[in-house]
Amino acid sequence: MSDTMGIGGYSPLLDAGAIYGVFEGKQCSGSLPELCLGLLDRQKKAWPAAAAGYESLGSARERELKCRGFSVRVQQNPGRSKSTLADVGEKGVAGRACFLCPANLPKEQKGILYRDTYLILCNPMPVFSSHFTVSHLDHRPQGIAGAVVTLLQLMSDFGPGSSVLYNGPRCGASAPDHLHFQVVPAGQMPIEKELRLERPAFRRRTGGVSVYRPKGVGRRVVIMDGPGPDAVGEALHALVKGLGIVLRTDLEPMMNLVCLRREHAYTVLVFPRAKHRPDAFYLEGEGRLAISPAVVEMGGIMVTPLERDFERLDSALVEQIFNEVSLDATTVEAAIDAME
Numbered sequence: 001m002s003d004t005m006g007i008g009g010y011s012p013l014l015d016a017g018a019i020y021g022v023f024e025g026k027q028c029s030g031s032l033p034e035l036c037l038g039l040l041d042r043q044k045k046a047w048p049a050a051a052a053g054y055e056s057l058g059s060a061r062e063r064e065l066k067c068r069g070f071s072v073r074v075q076q077n078p079g080r081s082k083s084t085l086a087d088v089g090e091k092g093v094a095g096r097a098c099f100l101c102p103a104n105l106p107k108e109q110k111g112i113l114y115r116d117t118y119l120i121l122c123n124p125m126p127v128f129s130s131h132f133t134v135s136h137l138d139h140r141p142q143g144i145a146g147a148v149v150t151l152l153q154l155m156s157d158f159g160p161g162s163s164v165l166y167n168g169p170r171c172g173a174s175a176p177d178h179l180h181f182q183v184v185p186a187g188q189m190p191i192e193k194e195l196r197l198e199r200p201a202f203r204r205r206t207g208g209v210s211v212y213r214p215k216g217v218g219r220r221v222v223i224m225d226g227p228g229p230d231a232v233g234e235a236l237h238a239l240v241k242g243l244g245i246v247l248r249t250d251l252e253p254m255m256n257l258v259c260l261r262r263e264h265a266y267t268v269l270v271f272p273r274a275k276h277r278p279d280a281f282y283l284e285g286e287g288r289l290a291i292s293p294a295v296v297e298m299g300g301i302m303v304t305p306l307e308r309d310f311e312r313l314d315s316a317l318v319e320q321i322f323n324e325v326s327l328d329a330t331t332v333e334a335a336i337d338a339m340e
């Protein structure tokens with residue numbers, strides 16, 4: 001914390017006053033999760049938007065919904081309205097100032113400088129009791145290809161108590177034009193528990209990493225389990241490439257990622273996507289459904305800002321949404337087969 005000199009030199013946009021703490025990988029000043037919780041505590045007191053976001057989460061209504069073979073939690077959280085209904089199309093993004101660029105942060109918002117390259121920020125519209133955004137210092141597009149190393153480094157630095165999340169630029173990222181991840185408490189999303197219970201027979205093994213495709217969870221998910229970050233990173237690259245081959249696209253295949261650490265295991269859940277939002281999202285009037293599936297929803301927490309949607313969401317509707325936004329099983333299996 002003492003040495004913030006030169007931060008302004010690293011990025012002229014980053015004011016030293018925006019820095020709450022610095023994490024460089026040395027453990028001298030405590031663990032990264034502790035540092036982040038300290039930031040959160042401070043932000044709730046000093047930044048009214050964060051205080052309001054956590055207050056909204058505190059009064060959010062939740063209920064469990066049993067579906068065929070799995071369950072989800074429905075959360076009515078008016079504080080998420082901006083996020084759920086965000087216009088993340090090219091025009092919408094081009095027409096707004098980027099809220100993750102250091103120069104545009106509200107003056108009350110502080111961050112932790114992470115390994116000289118990223119800023120860890122409190123998400124002022126939380127879904128979890130601690131919800132952080134890890135945002136690149138520079139304005140550069142959301143994309144996994146060049147960021148797998150960071151993803152794995154975050155898993156190592158945060159440890160088993162946290163999950164690291166990623167939304168693809170076309171399926172849930174709130175800022176598709178600015179590279180970022182999320183970090184949330186581990187074990188909070190229903191799918192984490194459901195998939196921990198049992199693994200199906202693995203579909204293939206590559207470089208020490210087991211690749212599974214569990215069925216009966218209502219959406220398509222590929223699990224990659226490996227003993228260390230390098231092997232899991234290779235497998236993730238291979239799956240992304242495999243999806244690109246079968247989908248015949250040079251763009252990043254649509255997907256959301258949940259990354260989990262256990263003591264000696266690295267696990268990545270990949271949700272391959274066919275669509276960002278269900279068709280009902282775009283309807284006018286009564287039929288409109290204000291649910292915008294991103295990584296948290298694919299993990300089993302269906303967030304809606306509206307009471308009407310909270311009340312009417314049932315298992316059939318959840319199954320329909322998951323089915324609609326997931327990539328079909330045949331294509332997912334072909335992508336696993338195409339991994340090199």
Ligand SMILES: [Zn+2]
Nearest residue numbers: 098101139178
């Ligand atoms: Zn930006």
